[in-house]
Amino acid sequence: MRLNCPCCGPRGLEEFTYRGDATVRRPESPTAPAQDWVDYVYLRDNPAGPHRELWYHGAGCRSWLVVTRDTRTHAISDVVRAVDVARADKEGAGS
Amino acid sequence: MPEVLHPRDAVSPVPLTAHGVTLRAGAMRESVSLAAFRGQADTLRAFVGKEFDVDLPDTPRSVENADGITFIWAGPNQWLLRAAPGTDLLTRLSPCAAFAALTAQGDSRTALELRGPGARAIAAKLVPVDLHPRAFAAGDVALTLAGHIAVILRQVDDTPCYEFLVFRSLAQSLHHELHTAMLGGIPQADRIS
Numbered sequence: 001m002r003l004n005c006p007c008c009g010p011r012g013l014e015e016f017t018y019r020g021d022a023t024v025r026r027p028e029s030p031t032a033p034a035q036d037w038v039d040y041v042y043l044r045d046n047p048a049g050p051h052r053e054l055w056y057h058g059a060g061c062r063s064w065l066v067v068t069r070d071t072r073t074h075a076i077s078d079v080v081r082a083v084d085v086a087r088a089d090k091e092g093a094g095s
Numbered sequence: 096m097p098e099v100l101h102p103r104d105a106v107s108p109v110p111l112t113a114h115g116v117t118l119r120a121g122a123m124r125e126s127v128s129l130a131a132f133r134g135q136a137d138t139l140r141a142f143v144g145k146e147f148d149v150d151l152p153d154t155p156r157s158v159e160n161a162d163g164i165t166f167i168w169a170g171p172n173q174w175l176l177r178a179a180p181g182t183d184l185l186t187r188l189s190p191c192a193a194f195a196a197l198t199a200q201g202d203s204r205t206a207l208e209l210r211g212p213g214a215r216a217i218a219a220k221l222v223p224v225d226l227h228p229r230a231f232a233a234g235d236v237a238l239t240l241a242g243h244i245a246v247i248l249r250q251v252d253d254t255p256c257y258e259f260l261v262f263r264s265l266a267q268s269l270h271h272e273l274h275t276a277m278l279g280g281i282p283q284a285d286r287i288s
């Protein structure tokens with residue numbers, strides 16, 4: 001499998017580390033209901049199809065990436081820098 | 096009396112040659128890493144442009160200014176600067192401290208140089224990026240692995256010559272691996288023209 005890093009170009013799997021689901025968001029408040037924390041820490045969907053997930057380009061530019069991968073075929077349809085996703089999230093929340 | 100500690104070379108200073116490819120330790124250089132604070136990349140770029148008359152590269156490349164200082168892309172909004180001893184890079188960069196992290200890297204990185212007509216074929220044995228001249232040319236940079244060792248790889252010129260910037264503690268291992276790759280010779284498939 002190869003990932004097309006937006007900073008470095010296409011690179012082999014050996015340069016990356018998988019982190020997991022990129023769509024979970026930490027509860028805003030430490031006093032959020034226990035169920036919210038359970039969802040955040042433990043519960044994951046297991047989709048057959050496109051999955052947005054975090055990868056770390058540790059042996060390259062050391063960027064966190066959000067990769068959209070089809071779990072049935074490993075086809076990669078999108079790779080963006082996680083910092084850009086976080087920025088867009090923030091701007092979305094602010095508007 | 097305690098025994099006096101002596102500075103030692105990271106790898107043998109004697110160049111090794113096999114199959115027309117030479118491996119040698121690069122000359123000592125001052126090295127400083129430069130990482131822009133959040134939202135300060137443009138300020139840093141403007142300062143470096145004015146102080147060194149150079150545009151910091153935004154893609155995996157390196158550029159050299161008129162004083163022979165090399166500016167190597169080292170990740171988003173990060174660069175590694177290398178210059179001849181005596182340049183005093185840190186002093187020249189000190190105004191940057193307000194908007195970037197400055198770290199002396201002279202003790203951290205060792206340069207290994209692989210040079211000769213077959214250098215591309217030898218480097219390609221260890222490095223998982225495409226080194227074909229259409230994909231990787233003089234001035235291009237890749238942050239990648241050589242074997243299992245993290246390197247900043249840079250093509251210095253069209254000989255071709257490649258520079259591997261490696262953590263000093265791993266320089267001996269990479270030197271050994273490169274030498275082993277050289278002794279294995281140039282693969283038949285690369286012996287064109």
Ligand SMILES: [Zn+2]
Pocket residue numbers: 005006007008009057060061062063
């Ligand atoms: Zn990368």
